[in-house]
Amino acid sequence: MPAQATSPADAAVAPEDLEALREQLGRVPRGVVAIAARCVCGRPTVVRTAPRLPDGSPFPTSYYLTHPAAVKGCSTLEAEHLMEQYNAELAEDPELTAAYARAHEDYLARRAELGAVEEIEGVSAGGMPTRVKCLHALLGHALAAGPGTNPIGDRTLAVLKERGLWDSERCSC
Numbered sequence: 001m002p003a004q005a006t007s008p009a010d011a012a013v014a015p016e017d018l019e020a021l022r023e024q025l026g027r028v029p030r031g032v033v034a035i036a037a038r039c040v041c042g043r044p045t046v047v048r049t050a051p052r053l054p055d056g057s058p059f060p061t062s063y064y065l066t067h068p069a070a071v072k073g074c075s076t077l078e079a080e081h082l083m084e085q086y087n088a089e090l091a092e093d094p095e096l097t098a099a100y101a102r103a104h105e106d107y108l109a110r111r112a113e114l115g116a117v118e119e120i121e122g123v124s125a126g127g128m129p130t131r132v133k134c135l136h137a138l139l140g141h142a143l144a145a146g147p148g149t150n151p152i153g154d155r156t157l158a159v160l161k162e163r164g165l166w167d168s169e170r171c172s173c
Helices: 015-025 068-079 082-092 094-112 135-145 151-163
Strands: 032-038 044-049 063-065
Touching: 015 032, 015 044, 032 135, 044 135, 063 068, 063 135, 068 082, 068 135, 068 151, 082 094, 082 151, 094 135, 094 151, 135 151
Parallel strands: none
Antiparallel strands: 032 044, 044 063
């Protein structure tokens, strides 16, 4: 079974989740309100973060990718300039552009569930709705929200799997 968005009952952040996140990130995580997606082994893959951190800073990245292999895979794809290909596809494909705009609206609606923060109003993550800037954020959204919500996140997941960089259906913790 692939890494999937968690149900509300499974989304709670247990002490062992915080410890796993500390190990994954190399620091104590900030503003975590839920585990938005888990590895097939149960460890966190994506955290849901408050739109305002405990120190008062606005934080637009509601879905933060934490799984080390997924993070590394996205970094590899970014270093290889996959975003340029995706940006070209957005410019040429009206259906993809519309789906990506819907992903932006979905992201904003989900973040609004956690509260409004004026400084980041209308700002989602990953470059949405007009460009592809951060594959990590887009994959995090896709994993948390489920297939079909974020087309660029879904495409990134497919490329990671195809290239053997990371597979949500296998544990690599």
